Amino acid sequence: MYEEVGPTVSVFDRAYDDPVRVLDEDGEVVGDVPDLDDEELVGIYRHMRLARHFDGRAVSLQRQGRMGTYPPLSGQEGAQIGSATALAEDDWIVPSYREHGAALVRGLPLKQTLLYWMGHEAGNATPEGVNVFPVAVPIASQVPHATGASWASKLRGTDEVFLCYFGDGATSEGDFHEGVNFAGVFDTPTVFFCNNNQWAISVPRERQTRSATLAQKAEAYGIDGVQVDGMDPLAVYRVTEAAVEKARDPETDRPRPTLIEAVQYRFGAHTTADDPTVYRDEDEVDRWKAKDPIPRLERYLRSEGVLDDERVAEIETLVETRVAEAIEAAESEARPKPEEMFEHAYAELPPELERQYEEFAAFREAHGDEAFLEE
């Protein structure tokens, strides 16, 4: 079972169906542990705990009518946190809509994520200095953006690498093919990170493609493809780090882009509007829950003496406080102003839109907000 991949052997030289692993389900070491110091390891653990707790609270906010539809991430923290942690400060992530955990690592305040799902325009305003592309809801549409953005980095001679997230379902879309193909042709510094969580809403991975793995699709584009245990944050870190390093190096003798397939599971629904009990078995969910990335890393860190009860309790308190503060901040945010609809549609409002805005404002002035709010 245990296959040692030495430091001189590339992590990419392996069969597509042979996932890179570092910890097994019980947190026992089964592969090369990445070179991270204790604080970095605890950082991964803390971010996973934060993402998990945030997720649970977000789902209940939706249930209580305090937030709109929300896509949960529980089960996917290992893939999100492990990969985002492997980036350098100037690198970027290009997310789909479920990467709240990865965005958190990249410095996006939790309040922003909440505001977006609470339907505030402000939730889309990623602060300057936070290298996170806008959330992309239409499936796979962000893949060519990541290629183009990293291509710009190559053309301008900057050092930034772009890490693009998408799901298993996205690999069926034309945009996936076109984006990854371009990356291969133009040898861009891009890491394509597929969160294969087994289900595209109700469609299982094996009905998405007849390919045995998603990693092997890289072969057709002439780039590296590798599978990783996506519920093992250290394995994810290790693979992403290698892919990022290769992407950044113009002198590499391998293709700069990589397709990573992180094999994982979404414990919850596709979104809060979805009921997964209609299409999948509880047994299957339980089997995957045994692979939960959080207790797995915790066991390892305890066995290494990096974590103990006291430290874990501290982290729990910190996590609860940070999420509570973010919710408090998001819920105290003023109701968005209707003017925001018109702002930023163009650099300068065209005359017809100016006219529409004036008509709107005059009506609102005369009739008040209740003239718009139906219920």
Added chain:
Amino acid sequence: MSETQNLTVVQAVRDGLYTEMREDDEVLVLGQDVGKNGGVFRATEGLFDEFGGDRVVDTPLAESGIVGAAVGMAAMGLRPVPEIQFSGFMYPGFDQIVSHMARFRARSRGRFTLPMTLRAPYGGGIRAPEHHSESKEAFYAHEAGLKVVIPSTPYDAKGLLAASIRDPDPVIFLEPKLIYRAFRDEVPEEPYTVPIGEAVTRREGGDVAVFTYGAMTRPTLEAAKSLAEEGIECEVVDLRTVSPLDREAIVEAFEATGRAVVVHEAPKTGGLAAEITAIVQEEALLYQEAPVKRVTGFDVPYPLYALEDYYLPSAARIEEGIKEAVEF
């Protein structure tokens, strides 16, 4: 007297699919999550169990594949009813829609016809995430070769869907999801059709003609009811098909008063209201008593849901627009 069921709009869509599939073995449904899951809005609930996986097909996540495969099936004589989960996700299939679905008949000089119906929930008002609330019917109305149908009641949903499925030409069937479960209607169990291209008068009145369709029919009727208390009587016309438009009904309603208002949630510029305004100009200029008033969404990206009430025409905005047309 045939039996009826008391159904919502989405249940009537489901019943329309069920009835047509039972009547005609060539009818099949394909799309994302339409099978075992029964559709994200339950529009295909139970059809997988009833008709099996060859006729109720869960596809990979690929809109161009869904539309393009349906084009091929239809060319070979099947009657596919592809579903795109939300109209905001039709764009990866847009090339297939405009380059092929719309013009296979014309390009093959009638050898190939495409009896297919592309269904998609559309429109705003349900607090949905980004890209889930737009109204882009004008894109499809602009494309020659397509018919574009938008029901506003459960009865029409079933009858218009049946007519679309049986139509020899491709139909874009847009379902206003705001009213998917808003109210119920008596819907016959047996198959029936409501003709494509025919508007219907929802309320009679001699002061102004108000044209609308889809989810906007309800606030428009609400506005008309409220204005009646002030002595303004509106003729409310539900277009039901936005391509081809019922030109005759539009002109007739307009000529009766010389005043018109058009209500749609789609953006103003290049919307159906502009087309309707042009029709009355062309056909009935000398009857005109007031500028045609457009009450529509704005020319901005559809806002995230906290602001959507400000975007969508409300009964109060519609009322104001009608008054403007009447008092001119």
